[in-house]
Amino acid sequence: MSLWLTLAVNSIALGGLLFLLSSGFSLIFGLMRIPNLMHGSFFMLGAYLGVTLLWQGVNFWLAALASAAAMAVIGGLIERFLLRRLEGQVLPQVLLTLGFAFIVGDVCLMLWTGDPWQPATPDHLRGVVQVAGLYFPLFRLVIVMVAVAIAAALWLLVDWTRLGAMIRAGVDDAPIARVVGIKVSQLFTLVFALGAALAAFGGVMGAPYLSVYPGLDFEMLPLALIVVILGGIGSLLGALVGSFLIGFLYNFGQAMFPDLAYVILFLPMLLILVLRPQGLFGRVVS
């Protein structure tokens, strides 16, 4: 019984992390139609930066925020100066982001070596919480709470603010949005930077739990991809549901079929592609 409960808690925590990773991917891929193959690299580089800051004795939240800010700047610069010039050209965008992903992976290997880095869980987030006679590790719960809070904030931002309305307008019809005075290009840079920041934040949050190691980037990228295909491209609710689904599948698959756990992850994606290609919560594009 307690094994299953532990698995469930781990699954929810991993789901929270996956949401931080894939919400940004969903925004960039779904709204801006940019196949950002360096999203896993944002996650990994963010995690490495955060771990380095933690090593210097910086507060955990401060480290996560600083790393997110740094990745926002890097992501914003790449969008503004390189991806912008390739607007609407899928293949060059793929090659450019893939090229950066390889460079980031190699530079990280050079700077942080091939050994895994696992910072200790910060003191004030250690320990367990007792709910209804059951014990839950505090840090895992915090990850979930942060993910849910960010999900709510993103939903409010995109669906209920002026900024969100402007972003949606820019996505639906960029030329007309420009005519009515919306600076679409600046908004897109903002969205890209936000996506990069979310991934980096997730990377730091996940570091004490997953540890950071070379190859993490291309391990996380397909996960973000599955979540987004599963939930529906561009749908935040879909990303949330997909993240938790994959979180459960990963942990339970690992416990029950360790050899095939990684493959099992992809099964729901394949099913969805065959039965409902637009994803669980995706809109049908006519």
Place this chain on the structure above:
Amino acid sequence: MIRLAPRHLAVAAALALLLTLPAWVGNSYYVNIASQILLWAVLALALNVLVGYAGLVSLGHAGLFAMAGYTAALLIGAGHGHLAADAAALAVTLATTAVFAVLALRATGIGFLMITLAIGQILWGIAYRWASLTNGDNGINVGSRPAPFGLSLAGAGAFYYATLVVFLLAVASMAMLVRSPFGASLAGTRDQPRRMTALGYNVWLIRFLAILFSGLWSGVAGLLFLYYNQFISPQVVALTTSAEALLMVISGGSGTLLGPIFGAAIVVIMKNVVSAYVERWNLVLGLIFILIISFMPEGLVPGSARLWRAARQRLIGEARRDGASRAPSRAPAEPAGARTPLAPLPERGP
């Protein structure tokens, strides 16, 4: 009577060069590199059928490539003969490719690419994590190379000729495919899928068959790779391999027959040279991607041709300017909407 065009002469010269290569290269190290180039060129040509002629970019071809290699390695390890193992490996690869195609063709454009990437990662996951079957990270060794018709392929030269035969078959089949009515309809589905549908073509089926063809040749390349190294490991299935294959296609110029071959040569030579001096191949690979995107988005072969034309026109223009006219001598820029292989037409009807 057949008129000998410069084109035919060039092909004959290239053939003669390839046939006599072990004789004038001498050193078996370089002969091996030539074998590598040819076997990677087969994979690049296979991928080019999709990228260049069908307008479908796949990032999962390393999975198909390795599927053949792994199946053959496992069957040979289980004591089966080379011929049976290779035939079974190609059959398994074809079956995998069929599933791959059915799933990936649920989308086109970005969606197609992302799905192929995900499927490639599944196959990587099988090779890496299903250790009881694939021996995980340690990979599988194959004791010997086959000896077709009693000819041993153990030596560098013999293996080179075997690879060359397969390579020439691949080139010939691609050339036939591209010039066939099927090739024309494939290009049609790339440029104007809606019109092709309206004309009564089954766009899905055409794309499906193209993917099968591409998968089959990827499998053949995978077998060559297995026999060349007599070893296969999950590293081959990694995204890097798919990306390298794509780089070969793009750098040489997609949608041409020669491009991917040149691309394979460039990438293999560069990889060998770079690896001899620095450990950072991935860094270099990433930089090349970014440089190509920035300066020669249509690929090295067409890109050099464009730069050469521009330079020549500038020279001619300057020579004329020395005369009376002060006509603008700048080479005409490519029209803004010029279609490069990298920028397929938007998928909208008129």
